[in-house]
Amino acid sequence: MRRVLVAELRRSAAPGAGVLVLAAGFLLGYGDGGAGSGGWMSLAVVQSFGLVLMWPVALAAGAWQARREHRTGVLELVATTGRPGLQRVLPVCLAMGTTVVGAYGALAVLTALLDGTGGYLPPGALVILALGAVWLAGGVWLGLALGRLLPSVVTPPALAVAGLGLLIGLQSLPVGARWVAMLASPAMPLAVQGVHDHDFLELSGRLDVAHGLLGVAVAVTAVVLLAAGSRRARAAALLPVLLGAGLAVGLAPRDGSPGVDGVVAGVGVDRVAQELVCTPDSPQVCVARVHADLLPTITAPARDVLRGLARLTPAPTRAEEDVTPHWVHAPGPGGRPDTVTFTVFSGNRGLGPDAVASRMAAQVGTGAWAGCSAPFAALDAADAWLRGHEPPAADPERPDVARVHQLWQVLRGLPDRVALQRVSAVRVAALGCAHDLDRVLAG
Amino acid sequence: MTLYLRSRRAPAALAVAVAGWAAVWAAWPLLSSERDVEGPVVVLTVLLLVCAASATLGSPDVGLDRTAALRWPWRRLVHVLVASGVLVGLLALTLASGARFGPFGVVARDVAGLVGLAALGAAVLGGDRAWFLPLGWTLPVVAGAVPDAGRAEVGRVLTWQLQEGHDRASAVTAAVLALAGAAAYARLGPARRDDTGRAS
Amino acid sequence: MTRVWNRMGAVDLAPTTHPWTVEAAGLRVRAGRHLAVDGLDLRLGPGVHGLLGPNGAGKTTLMRALATVLRPAGGDLTLLGHDGRRGGDLRRVRRRLGYLPQAFGYYPRFTVREFVEYVAWLKELPSADVPQAVQRALDRVDLAPRAGYRMRTLSGGMLRRAGIAQAIVNDPDLLLLDEPTVGLDPEQRLDFRGLLREVGVDACVLVSTHLVEDVAAACTDVAVMEAGRLVWQGTPGELAAAGAAGDPGDTAIERGYSAVLRAHRGGSAR
Numbered sequence: 001m002r003r004v005l006v007a008e009l010r011r012s013a014a015p016g017a018g019v020l021v022l023a024a025g026f027l028l029g030y031g032d033g034g035a036g037s038g039g040w041m042s043l044a045v046v047q048s049f050g051l052v053l054m055w056p057v058a059l060a061a062g063a064w065q066a067r068r069e070h071r072t073g074v075l076e077l078v079a080t081t082g083r084p085g086l087q088r089v090l091p092v093c094l095a096m097g098t099t100v101v102g103a104y105g106a107l108a109v110l111t112a113l114l115d116g117t118g119g120y121l122p123p124g125a126l127v128i129l130a131l132g133a134v135w136l137a138g139g140v141w142l143g144l145a146l147g148r149l150l151p152s153v154v155t156p157p158a159l160a161v162a163g164l165g166l167l168i169g170l171q172s173l174p175v176g177a178r179w180v181a182m183l184a185s186p187a188m189p190l191a192v193q194g195v196h197d198h199d200f201l202e203l204s205g206r207l208d209v210a211h212g213l214l215g216v217a218v219a220v221t222a223v224v225l226l227a228a229g230s231r232r233a234r235a236a237a238l239l240p241v242l243l244g245a246g247l248a249v250g251l252a253p254r255d256g257s258p259g260v261d262g263v264v265a266g267v268g269v270d271r272v273a274q275e276l277v278c279t280p281d282s283p284q285v286c287v288a289r290v291h292a293d294l295l296p297t298i299t300a301p302a303r304d305v306l307r308g309l310a311r312l313t314p315a316p317t318r319a320e321e322d323v324t325p326h327w328v329h330a331p332g333p334g335g336r337p338d339t340v341t342f343t344v345f346s347g348n349r350g351l352g353p354d355a356v357a358s359r360m361a362a363q364v365g366t367g368a369w370a371g372c373s374a375p376f377a378a379l380d381a382a383d384a385w386l387r388g389h390e391p392p393a394a395d396p397e398r399p400d401v402a403r404v405h406q407l408w409q410v411l412r413g414l415p416d417r418v419a420l421q422r423v424s425a426v427r428v429a430a431l432g433c434a435h436d437l438d439r440v441l442a443g
Numbered sequence: 444m445t446l447y448l449r450s451r452r453a454p455a456a457l458a459v460a461v462a463g464w465a466a467v468w469a470a471w472p473l474l475s476s477e478r479d480v481e482g483p484v485v486v487l488t489v490l491l492l493v494c495a496a497s498a499t500l501g502s503p504d505v506g507l508d509r510t511a512a513l514r515w516p517w518r519r520l521v522h523v524l525v526a527s528g529v530l531v532g533l534l535a536l537t538l539a540s541g542a543r544f545g546p547f548g549v550v551a552r553d554v555a556g557l558v559g560l561a562a563l564g565a566a567v568l569g570g571d572r573a574w575f576l577p578l579g580w581t582l583p584v585v586a587g588a589v590p591d592a593g594r595a596e597v598g599r600v601l602t603w604q605l606q607e608g609h610d611r612a613s614a615v616t617a618a619v620l621a622l623a624g625a626a627a628y629a630r631l632g633p634a635r636r637d638d639t640g641r642a643s
Numbered sequence: 644m645t646r647v648w649n650r651m652g653a654v655d656l657a658p659t660t661h662p663w664t665v666e667a668a669g670l671r672v673r674a675g676r677h678l679a680v681d682g683l684d685l686r687l688g689p690g691v692h693g694l695l696g697p698n699g700a701g702k703t704t705l706m707r708a709l710a711t712v713l714r715p716a717g718g719d720l721t722l723l724g725h726d727g728r729r730g731g732d733l734r735r736v737r738r739r740l741g742y743l744p745q746a747f748g749y750y751p752r753f754t755v756r757e758f759v760e761y762v763a764w765l766k767e768l769p770s771a772d773v774p775q776a777v778q779r780a781l782d783r784v785d786l787a788p789r790a791g792y793r794m795r796t797l798s799g800g801m802l803r804r805a806g807i808a809q810a811i812v813n814d815p816d817l818l819l820l821d822e823p824t825v826g827l828d829p830e831q832r833l834d835f836r837g838l839l840r841e842v843g844v845d846a847c848v849l850v851s852t853h854l855v856e857d858v859a860a861a862c863t864d865v866a867v868m869e870a871g872r873l874v875w876q877g878t879p880g881e882l883a884a885a886g887a888a889g890d891p892g893d894t895a896i897e898r899g900y901s902a903v904l905r906a907h908r909g910g911s912a913r
Contacts, residue, residue, distance in 0.1 A: 003773065004764045007757040011750065027588040053586040060578075073748030077809075080710045081765035082737035088765065153452075153501075154459045157494035157574040164582060165467075165487050169474065 001091060008095040012068070017061035017140065018099030024057045025050035025107040039290055041270075042198045043117050044125035044189075047108050048132050051187040055139045056163035058100050062143020063156040065096060070151035085227035089144075093223060096144065097137045104136050119293040122270055124201075127208050128189060134212060135186035138219035139163070145225035145237075179265045183210055183252045192267055199290045200270050200325040207266030210251040217244020274323040284318040291321065291344050294353075298344070301357030305340060309365045311386070312424040316340045316365055335431030340365045364427045378437035379430055381407035382423040407441055451499040451522075457529075460495035464488060464533055471542035479543050483585050486604045488544060489553045490581045492533065494574040496526045497561035500628065501570010505635045520629040527558045527621075548608035556603065556617030557581065559624030566627040569636035580604075661724030663688050664817055664847035665709060669718035672701075672708040678716070679704035681871035691843035693858035693879075694851040695900060696868035702851045703745055705868065706821045709849065710742040723816055738767050741815035745822045747806040751795035755786055755805050758794055762809040780812040783838055799826035807835070811842060818848040824857055836861040859883070859896045867903055874907045 008014065028050040069075055078088070108129055111117070147155050170181040171190060181191035188203075188211050195201055221241040228234040253266040273290035285302045287295050302319040309316050314337045322341045335341065342360040363379040364386060381404050384391040391404045398404070411419045422441050429440045448454065467488045471480050480488075499522070502508050508515070531554050534544045544550055557577040564576035583589070584602045596612055603613035665687040672680040679701035696702050707713045709722065711733050720727035722736045749758055759777045768776060781787045784804040789797065797805060803826050810818060824832050832854075839861045842848055852858060858865055859879045867875040867882075875882070879896060886898030890905070 001764060001770065003757075003760050003770075007753060007761060011752040011757065024583070027583050028586060053583055053588065056582065056586075068750065072750055073746055074750065075748070076707075076712060076744045076746070077742065077748060077762070078765060079712045080737060080740055080742045081762070082734040082767050083765050084734075152455065152459070153498045153571050153574075154456065154495050157578050158459065158463065158491060160578055160582060161487050161491045161494070164586060165484070168483060168487075168585075172474075 001087075005091045005094055008091045009099070012092060012095055013061055013065035014095040014099040017058065017065070017096055018103040020057050020061060021054050021100050021136070022103040022107055024053040025104065028053045029107070029111065038197075039119060039199055040112075040117055040121045040125040041128075041201055041273075041290075043108065043111055043115070044128040044132075045198045045201070047104075047111065048128055048187050048189045050107070051132055051136065052164070052167050052190065054104065054136060055167065055186040056160040058136055058139035059143040059146075059163045060156040060160035061100070062096060062140040062145075063147030063159050064143075065092065066144045066147025067151050067153075067155070069148070085229050085233075086223075089223070089226045092144065093141055093226065096140045100140045101133045101137050104133055120273060120290045122202070122273060122290075124203055124208075124270065128203070131188065131208065131212050131215060132186070134215040134219065138215055138222060139186065141219055141222035141226065145222045148226060179252055179254045182207060182266055183214060183248055186215075195267070195325075195327045197326055199288070200273050200323065202268045202270035202273075204253055204266045204268055206251055206253050210248040210253075213244050213251070214248040217241045217248070220244075269325055269328065276320065276323070282317065284320075286318065286320045287344060288321050288323045294344060297353045298342075298356060301353050302340075302342070302360065305357050305361040305365065308361060308386075309340065311420055312364075312427060313421070314338055314424070314428075319360065335366065337428050337431055364423060364430075366427060366430050376430065376437045377403040378407055378426050378441040380404045381411060382426045382441060384408050385411040385419060386423055403438075407438065410442055447518075450503060451501070453499045456495045456498040459498075460492045460530070460533070463491045463495065467491075468537055468540070468542050468544075478541060479545060480537075482549075482605060485544050485550065486553060486581060486585055489530070489534070489550065489557060489604075490577060490585075492530045493554065493557040493561055493577050496530060496558065497565065497573040497577070498570070499526065500562060500565035500573050501633050505569075505633055508632065515632060516629040519632060520625060523558060523562050523625045523628060527554055530554045530558070546608050549606075552608070552614055552617045553604050555621040557620075559617075559621035562624035562628035563620070564624075565633045566624075566631040567634055569634040571636065573633075661721075663721070664723060665849070666721040667718065668720075670705075670708065670715055670720055671717035672704050672713055673716045674701075674704045674713075679871055680708065682718070683868075683871065683873050685866065685873055685876075687847050687849060687864075689843065689845055689847050690863040691839050691848045691850065691861055692864045692866060693862035694849055694866050694868060695853075695855065695858060696874075697904070699870075700868040701871040702868055703821055706742075706819050706849070706851055707744075709817070710740060710744075710819050711737060712742075734767075736817075738813065739816040740766075741810035741813065741818040743806045743810040743820045743823055747802065749794045749802070749805070752793060754791050754793050755797070755808075756781065756790040758805065759809050759812050763812045766813045768813050776812050776814070780808040783811065783841075784808045785834065800828060800831055803827060804831070807838070814846075816846050818842060818846055820848070820850045822852055823850060824852060824854055832857065855894065855896050855900060859894075867900065869904060869907060875903045 025047065029046050069078070143156075143159055146159060167185055167187060167190075170185040173181050173191075178191055178193075182188055185191055188207075192201070192203075217240050221237050221244075224237040224240065225234060228237055270290070273288060275289045276286040277289050277292045277295060278284050278286035279295065279299055283303055283306045285295065285299045287298065306316060306319060317338050319340045319342060322343050326343075340360055342356055344356060362383065363376075364383045366379060377400050380391060380398075384404070385408060391408050392401065393405075395401050411422065414422065426437050426441050429437055434440070467480075467484065471484070475481070531551050534550045534554070535547060537544045538547065560577040560580060561573045565573035568575055581604050584604055589598060589601050599606055599610060599612040600616050603610075603616040606613035663686050665685060667683055667685040670680055670683040670685070671678060681701075683701075683705065694702050694705070704713065708715055708720065708727075711722070711727065715728055723739055725732040725736050727733075727736070750761075753761065756777060759780060760773055763773045763777055764770070778787070778790075781790050784807050786801065786804050786808060789801060794802070794805065803823060807820070807823055810820065824835055827835060836857065839848060839850065843861075843863065850858070850862065862879055865875075865877060865879055865882050866873055875885075882899040882903065883895040884899065886892065886895060886900070886902040888898075890898040890902045892898035892901050
């Protein structure tokens with residue numbers, strides 16, 4: 001069989017299918033730019049987005065290849081030979097499956113190399129990539145099976161359009177039915193809406209198993225359908241997919257995870273990614289494990305910020321990343337006066353270390369804190385005083401610029417020691433979620 | 444006339460087109476409460492119909508056709524026009540129903556442009572592969588491969604199928620494709636692709 | 644005699660277990676809805692058998708039934724000692740079968756060698772024997788120099804020879820050739836006759852053709868079919884002797900063929 005497999009790899013639609021799948025994934029992944037620069041989880045998720053185009057293309061490629069037997073009239077000859085159905089279709093299945101999954105893998109590798117993906121590798125990312133490969137192979141085999149049943153010229157494009165339509169339809173399901181999309185869509189992570197930064201994303205084990213089970217069931221059904229000779233055998237092909245679907249639906253998580261609002265079932269927070277990795281010396285700068293490779297670049301600017309705030313009492317002595325994911329709406333921890341928090345969006349869409357530092361330092365070191373922050377005029381005035389420059393005269397985003405100026409004048413009028421006390425008090429009050437910061441500043 | 448239609452596998456293509464159109468038209472009210480079918484779904488339906496129709500652009504024996512004494516260019520042109528008309532008519536029928544594929548301008552533009560692409564595909568790649576071109580352009584566009592589809596001129600040309608009816612760039616693009624495709628197909632006919640494995 | 648190649652390529656001659664390679668009694672086969680073979684009795688042993696008959700006589704349908712493409716609608720059929728109607732044993736029959744259909748379908752992108760290897764694999768030839776068997780088949784039809792060319796680059800005659808190569812790659816005990824000499828030039832037809840005689844020593848070869856001279860030159864036995872039945876069976880010499888000077892035809896055997904058909908038609912009209 002090895003010779004036949006090599007012949008199929010070279011002479012069938014397999015090479016073309018691989019090229020097309022690679023192109024499709026590339027088109028979709030690079031539309032956003034830098035898919036892999038955000039870490040491995042981001043790479044896996046964006047690669048799954050590419051399946052929206054890769055899966056329909058795989059369907060069409062399979063159907064196109066399946067036309068060969070019909071188009072060339074080889075069926076007469078093949079009917080006189082003895083190989084049973086499953087062995088007969090094995091070379092074509094292996095050839096098409098290998099090139100398509102190989103293209104998928106090559107895309108992932110290429111993305112990782114070009115974008116320099118490195119650092120924390122969550123097993124969840126590998127699982128997502130593997131599940132995508134299973135569904136893609138199932139797609140090609142499904143195309144082969146359906147193309148054999150309906151060998152018309154119209155079948156490949158019809159399958160491609162239907163496939164894309166199905167994926168788009170699953171995407172548009174209402175929130176209550178979203179778990180169906182999570183289960184049945186080849187591009188499963190696409191159904192997770194509202195998450196723009198995938199660093200702390202973790203999909204539940206049950207979801208992975210259910211999704212994988214369904215994918216395997218579809219693949220097995222496709223191969224059985226392809227190998228089936230008689231009508232009874234074709235009907236038997238329904239068994240694996242029904243069985244798999246039943247099991248998968250039973251396993252699939254349907255309730256949202258506690259504390260994760262508005263996000264679909266099966267989505268959780270990666271605790272390991274959230275663990276803090278800190279500099280050994282002080283002042284300590286800590287980032288989440290998933291951003292650990294950014295620690296060297298962020299340490300120096302963060303320490304500059306800390307130095308700038310050293311006059312305050314109590315002076316913050318460490319900088320820590322806020323590891324609550326942006327899509328979790330649970331109330332975060334209260335701000336501690338001895339810590340300046342910052343957020344890191346990694347990847348090409350992320351901010352450079354200087355921008356992170358400037359956000360960190362804004363509003364007396366509370367600018368990047370995601371707790372109950374509000375653009376309080378008092379914080380801006382205090383910040384302007386601390387840095388020793390006048391607040392801007394006009395700002396289109398801040399209607400209360402006059403108030404800021406007023407408060408700043410108040411601070412300017414006070415002796416330095418008192419003003420410093422007031423500024424520190426404002427900071428502590430803001431971190432404690434107080435609302436009357438103007439009063440605190442005015443004394 | 445009927446022989447011509449049968450030689451082009453028109454009945455089968457028409458059956459598939461109607462079946463696809465009916466399926467989407469019937470399914471739409473189940474999936475959405477809006478009367479107007481959403482843009483991407485309209486584009487996909489048009490694409491499906493055009494691909495089904497493109498199956499009629501090929502010919503069972505290209506060499507034999509070429510030796511005929513008929514005036515092929517006119518025939519082919521009429522073929523393309525009639526096919527476009529049938530598709531537009533089919534979709535226009537829905538405007539009176541509970542699932543409207545519209546607006547009419549968008550549908551007409553998309554049918555014209557995609558049929559033009561299919562005709563171009565038939566002229567260059569042969570009747571069997573004519574659907575490569577319309578599918579290859581439209582599928583990535585609908586899947587979202589071109590972000591910022593609405594703003595820059597280039598973006599609007601690339602995603603012409605999805606634009607609004609009044610958009611000039613997309614209308615021009617569709618018109619160019621329609622004319623170029625029809626002209627190429629009328630002049631050149633379906634390409635000769637000898638990949639049947641049959642020996643006589 | 645059944646020829647069996649063992650692993651080292653030597654030939655084992657094992658005694659046959661069945662007297663006739665093909666045995667049909669009252670065979671009925673449908674082609675679509677029409678009963679193309681209607682009550683055919685036929686017995687074929689080793690040797691080269693020609694199958695003649697007018698168009699529509701059911702020759703191709705008979706070939707397809709013997710090749711196990713079609714299942715008989717009625718009657719008895721025994722191929723290589725196995726029942727030709729039950730599904731289970733057909734696999735063993737098919738391993739020893741070679742078939743060249745009239746409309747020979749192939750994969751145009753495959754090279755000649757790849758295609759013949761593919762058919763050899765389909766016929767469940769042991770994979771260690773495949774390269775040798777393929778090379779031998781290509782040599783026998785004189786296509787070895789073209790083995791690396793794609794099928795779609797072959798001319799009509801070469802394509803036919805490739806078809807013959809795939810039919811003989813597994814050294815079949817039953818070789819069925821439907822119009823094998825179409826497209827072959829006269830010199831190639833002579834080579835083909837030699838090949839037929841060589842294969843026909845141990846195997847049963849059934850050649851359906853309109854070219855009566857091929858039948859006369861290469862066949863040891865001729866069967867004439869009409870309207871789904873066997874009308875005459877005998878040696879080419881007997882067929883030639885059946886004709887008289889007044890019968891239509893340019894050669895003796897053509898005259899004999901016309902005479903046999905006329906006698907059958909005249910007999911059935913009575």
